[in-house]
Every structure is written in structure tokens, then in C-alpha cells.
Amino acid sequence: MPDGNESEPARSGGTRSSFVRRHLETGRHESYEQVIDGEYVFDIDRGGKAPFETYNSATKELQGIIQACVNDGRSLRAHGALWSLSTVAVTAGRLIDNVALRLAFEVPGKLTNPAYAGDPVKLRFVECGNSVAALNDYLFAANLSIKGCGSNNGQTLAGALSTGTHGSAFNFGAMQEMVVGLHLLTGPNRNVYLERKSYPVMSPDFPESVGAEFIRDDILFNAALVSLGSFGIVHGIMIETRDLFALNAIRFRHPYDATLKAAIAACDPTLIPLPAEALDIPRDNPYHFEIFYNPNEGTPPDKAIVLVMYETAYDPASYVPPPWNTGEPGLGASGLDVMGALVGRIPSPLNKLAVPLLNSQVNQEFAPYFKKAIIRDLFRGEKTLGKTLACGVGLPVARAVEAMEIAFDLYKRSRLVLPLILSHRFVKGTKALLGFTRFDTTAVMEMDAVNTSETREFYNTVWNELDAAGIPFTLHWGKYNTFLTPERVRNRYGGEAVDQWLAARHTLMENAVVRQIFTNEFTAELGLAN
Ligand SMILES: Cc1cc2nc3c(=O)[nH]c(=O)nc-3n(C[C@H](O)[C@H](O)[C@H](O)COP(=O)(O)OP(=O)(O)OC[C@H]3O[C@@H](n4cnc5c(N)ncnc54)[C@H](O)[C@@H]3O)c2cc1C
Structure with missing residues (x-):
């Protein structure tokens, strides 16, 4: 977030960007403090030129910014919405805010x-x-x-x-x-x-x-x-x-039982019976499978909250977007979205007396529903502005239940009372060399909470216990991931993948100086700089 430091517009004729000198970036979610030199900001396109010409002009202007940083010996990093909770998107040098580049x-x-x-x-x-x-x-x-x-x-x-x-x-x-x-x-x-x-x-x-x-x-x-x-x-x-396609989306409670565990282990939501009102939907095209656990209702809780979505045809003539209050998390809300919505509503620090209030708020946010909607109308409604902390642990689907039970057990033994949602999501493996969803089907175990020292300590304990149990895991680059070290990056994402990624940087970047400009502290500390 801008910190109100002085601004030095440095726009020359016909260009869209200016350099704003400011000294601190804290990210949209206040998850870090990064001292910076300043930021290049683009104006939105006013449509003065043909769009493709505008695109090509922006290319030249962006390359001019790289040149300026080379000349001034400053590191540079482009960022988007700054939703990352790690420092992956920032650098001690200069940032480029690219959100106005929207052709x-x-x-x-x-x-x-x-x-x-x-x-x-x-x-x-x-x-x-x-x-x-x-x-x-x-x-x-x-x-x-x-x-x-x-x-x-x-x-x-x-x-x-x-x-x-x-x-x-x-x-x-x-x-x-x-x-x-x-x-x-x-x-x-x-x-x-x-x-x-x-x-x-x-x-x-x-x-x-x-x-x-x-x-x-x-x-x-x-x-x-x-x-x-x-x-x-x-x-x-x-x-x-x-x-365009539509999704029959159903959120409901299901016991944390053998059926649920079998569905997780097989990554097969069709194994879980649907509530009566959704029994008639076609189930031949499952699309989305996500399970939430509120550890303040039990470790494990008696019931999990299941969100499944099955593909169905989109009919423009009859489609009615589900009603939605823009102040609320969307229907596809994750644990992080729900934590973001709750952050101002629950006492901090949380004590045992406040747990019933927390649980009722969580239940309200995860109320059951059955809706038919398109992606645009399901995954929206960001409320996460406060100090929330998310962590995504990528692991093989076959170890997903075991990993979650380690987290349950640790939470129970910690005697902590954290506003915390644990969840499972499932992602088909990626070919991206450093993609953290690198297992054939990656189960992502998510831990979403308010950002406190206790939360950070809890996440660290979970990482260490997963490691001790021999569960191979990666961490989401844009979330809390301080467990990573150069050695862990190599042995979790693959030494060959890391070498190829570094070699690709060498091949693609114009020269060593530019490679250095696009190295930030986050990547350097993880051995991802050359
Ligand atoms: C409320 C909330 C919900 C979230 N939900 C999810 C979720 O459901 N699933 C999930 O996986 N993650 C989720 N995240 C994490 C988030 O999606 C990622 O951190 C994502 O990278 C953020 O995108 P951004 O546009 O904010 O990029 P930033 O955080 O600004 O940047 C991310 C990275 O992209 C690079 N970058 C950005 N633009 C450019 C460019 N033009 N050229 C080169 N590099 C560039 C940056 O340098 C940085 O390394 C969530 C985060 C929040 C806060």
C-alpha cells in the first residue's frame, strides 16, 4: 500500500508511466515491510492510439524502465495486485505497478x-x-x-x-x-x-x-x-x-468419516453423497473439490464442510447470476477469504471463551448452499484486507489425509486458540518447472488464519512435523513459506528443475546485469538467483 511519501512524477512527453518515489511497501495484506526506492506507475490507456500500437508502445516504455534501472543500478520487479503474502513481488529497488496495462x-x-x-x-x-x-x-x-x-x-x-x-x-x-x-x-x-x-x-x-x-x-x-x-x-x-460453462455448486456438511477420507485419497468427489436438494444434478463432469475443517470444532471436527462443483451447460437465455452482496465473500470463498471477512469481527487475541462466537461466525460464512453459476459469479468477493496469513502446502494426494491429521493433532496438542481454517484443495500437476503443484494430482493443504506470532509458530510446527513424517511437500510461492531454504527448494521442487530454471534465466535474460536487476531478496535467499 502506498505510504504517502513524496511523489516525483517523471513522465516525459507521450509516455504513460511515472516514477513515484516512496519508501515502504507492506503488501495489500500487511504481511511484510519492504523498504523500496520507489515505483513506476502506468496511467490507464485513454485510447489515443490503436490498441496494438498502445501495446507496442508500452513494451518500449517498459524496456526503457529496465534501462533506467540498469543505469541507476537499482533492482526492479513487476508486481500485480500485490496479493502475495510472501515478499516474492517486492525488492529493495524499484517496483512496476502494472495494473493499468489491461489490453x-x-x-x-x-x-x-x-x-x-x-x-x-x-x-x-x-x-x-x-x-x-x-x-x-x-x-x-x-x-x-x-x-x-x-x-x-x-x-x-x-x-x-x-x-x-x-x-x-x-x-x-x-x-x-x-x-x-x-x-x-x-x-x-x-x-x-x-x-x-x-x-x-x-x-x-x-x-x-x-x-x-x-x-x-x-x-x-x-x-x-x-x-x-x-x-x-x-x-x-x-x-x-x-x-462458457456453468457449475452446479453445492456446499454442505459431511461427517469426517471413512467415506470422506476415501474421496480425498482418490481425489474423487463423486464418492460423497450430495444433499437431497442436489441429488438430481449430473455428476459425470466433476470440476471442483474442496474441503474445509474448523479445528475449533474438534481435531478433527465431527463434520467437514465440503464444496463440490459439477459442470453443466450454460444457457444464456435462462442464466441468472446468483444474488450477491458485494461486501461479502463470494460463493467460492476459501479459508483465507473467510478469515479476511472475520478479521474485524472476532476478538484478538482469541481466548477459549470466544470460541463459540468464532464458530458461529465461521458457520455463517460457510453456510450450506446449492447454486448454479459461471466461474465469474462464483470466485469473487475479496474481503481480505487485514492481517491474515495463508499457507498452501502442496503434497501428493495419497498423503493428504495423513498430513491433515498431523495438523489436527498439533493444533490439539498446542492448546492454542487460533482463528484458523484448514482445508484441502486438489490441483492437476503442472509442467511449470517451479510450479508448486508438481505432484500428478497435488493436494493442497491450506492453513488460513489471522497473522500473529502464534499462527506463524503453528505453521512452522506443522511444516517440521510433515517433514519428520517423511511427507514430501512444496509451498505456495505467494503465501507464507519461510520454511524454504535453498536446499529445501532443490530437494522439494527437484534439483534438475531448479537447474533448468536457472539455466533458462541465463538463456533468456539479455545479460548478467539484467539478471541481477530482476533478482530480489526472496529469490536470492532461496538459491534462485544466478
Ligand atoms: C484474498 C486472497 C485470496 C487468494 N486466493 C488464492 C487462491 O485461491 N489460490 C492461490 O493459489 N493463491 C491465492 N492467493 C495468493 C495469490 O493468488 C498469489 O499470491 C498471486 O500471485 C497474487 O497475484 P497478484 O496479481 O497480486 O501478483 P503479485 O502478488 O503482485 O505478484 C506475484 C508475482 O508475480 C510477479 N509479477 C506480477 N506481474 C508481473 C509481470 N507483469 N511480469 C513479471 N512478473 C510479474 C511478481 O513479481 C511476483 O513474483 C490469494 C491471495 C489473497 C490475498
């Missing part, structure tokens, strides 16, 4: 590769700063939809990819799985358009039209997909979309 383009079929296996009509080239919400609206107008997203819609597309943001679309995967091309600005004088060699999408005319060198290479692409902001500036992103 989006249809892709003329003649620019696609004849070998492209998908439907060119569903391709979109999206500028980095588009939020998920804006993208949803843009696609809706064309009867299209994104394929998956997190529980919410305030992230930018570039920011979401760069940390591997996921929902619980277990047959699809994390958000980066939609991406089939990346326009990367890797130096003042170098920019590349990357796609997988094994999945040709565009003809050389397209990279040429954005002034980029065309590189088709699976390893380089998979490296740059989850880049943590370290591969320069992701300016444009080619995504594959799909026809």
Missing part, C-alpha cells in the same frame, strides 16, 4: 500456426495487468470463460501465473495451464515470445508484430511460466479459453 486482443486465425491443435477463435492475447475479474468480464462478452482460477478474482493474470495460483479444478490444474504463449521483456534491448515446441500455436508473424524474437522451446517455456517475477517483465500472455 486484451482476439487473435486473427491467419496468425496462428497451421499445426495448432486448438481453436484459434478461443485464443486471447492478454496484457499482464488485467485482473481475473476484468478477464472474466471480457471473455463473458464473447461467450467464453477462463478454464480455472483461485478462490477469488483480484489477482492480475501475470501475478497469478508467476506464483502458480490455483483453485481446486482438479481435472484442469493451476492458472498457468491456460497459457500457451508468453511475451517476455528480458532486457532493455531484448524481448522474446515464447511457446512450447511441442505445442505450436502462433505463426512467426505474431511475435514479429510485437517486435519479439520467437523462441519455441518446452524447457524455456516451462521455466518462464512460474517465474516469480525473475524473468523480466511478462508483458503479454496468450491464453486458451473455453466456451
Whole structure:
């Protein structure tokens, strides 16, 4: 959040960006304090030029910013909505706020590769700063939809990819799985358009039209997909979309029993019977599977809260978006969203006497429902502005129950009373080299709470116990992850993957100075700098 320090507009004629000198960034959720030199901020596009010309001008301007940082010896990092709770998006040097870079383009079929296996009509080239919400609206107008997203819609597309943001679309995967091309600005004088060699999408005319060198290479692409902001500036992103579809979404309580555990272990929500009002929905296309546990109702609680979504046809003639109070978390709310909504309503520090109040508030937030809606109308409603702390632990689905029971047991033994929601989400494995959803089906064990020293200590204890139990796990790059060290990054994400990621940086970045500019403290401390 801006700290009100002095502003030094440094805009020259015809440009959209200015440099604002300010000294502190705390993130949208006050989860850190990062001293900075200042931030480049873009004005929104006023439509003075043709959109593609505007896009290409922004490329030049962004490269000019890289040059300025090279000249001034300052590190640089692009950021999106600053929703990351770790310091992955910040640096002691300068930031670029890219949220005003919001163009989006249809892709003329003649620019696609004849070998492209998908439907060119569903391709979109999206500028980095588009939020998920804006993208949803843009696609809706064309009867299209994104394929998956997190529980919410305030992230930018570039920011979401760069940390591997996921929902619980277990047959699809994390958000980066939609991406089939990346326009990367890797130096003042170098920019590349990357796609997988094994999945040709565009003809050389397209990279040429954005002034980029065309590189088709699976390893380089998979490296740059989850880049943590370290591969320069992701300016444009080619995504594959799909026809609008609706989801029958049902949230209900189910005993924490053998049936639920079997459904988790198999990542198969169809094993869980639905409540009576939803018995008739088609269940051949399960889409989303998520389970919440309130450890203040028991460790384990007698009942878990299950959220399942099954695909169904979208009918524009009859579709009515579910009513929604914009002040409330959306229907797809995660534990973090619910904690964000509760943060001002529960006493802090929490004591045992306040637990009934907390539990009733949690139950209210997770009230049962059965709705039919599209992605745009399910995953929205961010309320998390206070000091919340989220952690996403990626692990093999076969160890998901065991891991959760370790967390239950530790919570019980700690005798702590934390406003805490534990949950399971499930994500199809990613090809991104540093994607934290790296297991074939990754179960993400989430711990969402208010950010206090007790919470941080509890998360640390859980990580250590998972480790002691020999459960292989990764951590979400954009959430609380202080357990990570260079050695743990290598042995959890794979030494070969780390080496390939570093080598890809070496190949793609213009030179060593630029690589240094795009190294921040977060990546340097994790051995992800070269
Ligand atoms: C309320 C809330 C709900 C959340 N829900 C989920 C969820 O459901 N699932 C999940 O997985 N995560 C979730 N998160 C975490 C969040 O999705 C990620 O941290 C995501 O990366 C944030 O996106 P952002 O646009 O805010 O990017 P930022 O946090 O600003 O940046 C993230 C990374 O992207 C890089 N970056 C951004 N733009 C560019 C660019 N143009 N070029 C190069 N690098 C760039 C930054 O340098 C940084 O490394 C949630 C967080 C909050 C606060």
C-alpha cells in the first residue's frame, strides 16, 4: 500500500508511466515491510492510439524502465495486485505497478500456426495487468470463460501465473495451464515470445508484430511460466479459453468419516453423497473439490464442510447470476477469504471463551448452499484486507489425509486458540518447472488464519512435523513459506528443475546485469538467483 511519501512524477512527453518515489511497501495484506526506492506507475490507456500500437508502445516504455534501472543500478520487479503474502513481488529497488496495462486482443486465425491443435477463435492475447475479474468480464462478452482460477478474482493474470495460483479444478490444474504463449521483456534491448515446441500455436508473424524474437522451446517455456517475477517483465500472455460453462455448486456438511477420507485419497468427489436438494444434478463432469475443517470444532471436527462443483451447460437465455452482496465473500470463498471477512469481527487475541462466537461466525460464512453459476459469479468477493496469513502446502494426494491429521493433532496438542481454517484443495500437476503443484494430482493443504506470532509458530510446527513424517511437500510461492531454504527448494521442487530454471534465466535474460536487476531478496535467499 502506498505510504504517502513524496511523489516525483517523471513522465516525459507521450509516455504513460511515472516514477513515484516512496519508501515502504507492506503488501495489500500487511504481511511484510519492504523498504523500496520507489515505483513506476502506468496511467490507464485513454485510447489515443490503436490498441496494438498502445501495446507496442508500452513494451518500449517498459524496456526503457529496465534501462533506467540498469543505469541507476537499482533492482526492479513487476508486481500485480500485490496479493502475495510472501515478499516474492517486492525488492529493495524499484517496483512496476502494472495494473493499468489491461489490453486484451482476439487473435486473427491467419496468425496462428497451421499445426495448432486448438481453436484459434478461443485464443486471447492478454496484457499482464488485467485482473481475473476484468478477464472474466471480457471473455463473458464473447461467450467464453477462463478454464480455472483461485478462490477469488483480484489477482492480475501475470501475478497469478508467476506464483502458480490455483483453485481446486482438479481435472484442469493451476492458472498457468491456460497459457500457451508468453511475451517476455528480458532486457532493455531484448524481448522474446515464447511457446512450447511441442505445442505450436502462433505463426512467426505474431511475435514479429510485437517486435519479439520467437523462441519455441518446452524447457524455456516451462521455466518462464512460474517465474516469480525473475524473468523480466511478462508483458503479454496468450491464453486458451473455453466456451462458457456453468457449475452446479453445492456446499454442505459431511461427517469426517471413512467415506470422506476415501474421496480425498482418490481425489474423487463423486464418492460423497450430495444433499437431497442436489441429488438430481449430473455428476459425470466433476470440476471442483474442496474441503474445509474448523479445528475449533474438534481435531478433527465431527463434520467437514465440503464444496463440490459439477459442470453443466450454460444457457444464456435462462442464466441468472446468483444474488450477491458485494461486501461479502463470494460463493467460492476459501479459508483465507473467510478469515479476511472475520478479521474485524472476532476478538484478538482469541481466548477459549470466544470460541463459540468464532464458530458461529465461521458457520455463517460457510453456510450450506446449492447454486448454479459461471466461474465469474462464483470466485469473487475479496474481503481480505487485514492481517491474515495463508499457507498452501502442496503434497501428493495419497498423503493428504495423513498430513491433515498431523495438523489436527498439533493444533490439539498446542492448546492454542487460533482463528484458523484448514482445508484441502486438489490441483492437476503442472509442467511449470517451479510450479508448486508438481505432484500428478497435488493436494493442497491450506492453513488460513489471522497473522500473529502464534499462527506463524503453528505453521512452522506443522511444516517440521510433515517433514519428520517423511511427507514430501512444496509451498505456495505467494503465501507464507519461510520454511524454504535453498536446499529445501532443490530437494522439494527437484534439483534438475531448479537447474533448468536457472539455466533458462541465463538463456533468456539479455545479460548478467539484467539478471541481477530482476533478482530480489526472496529469490536470492532461496538459491534462485544466478
Ligand atoms: C484474498 C486472497 C485470496 C487468494 N486466493 C488464492 C487462491 O485461491 N489460490 C492461490 O493459489 N493463491 C491465492 N492467493 C495468493 C495469490 O493468488 C498469489 O499470491 C498471486 O500471485 C497474487 O497475484 P497478484 O496479481 O497480486 O501478483 P503479485 O502478488 O503482485 O505478484 C506475484 C508475482 O508475480 C510477479 N509479477 C506480477 N506481474 C508481473 C509481470 N507483469 N511480469 C513479471 N512478473 C510479474 C511478481 O513479481 C511476483 O513474483 C490469494 C491471495 C489473497 C490475498
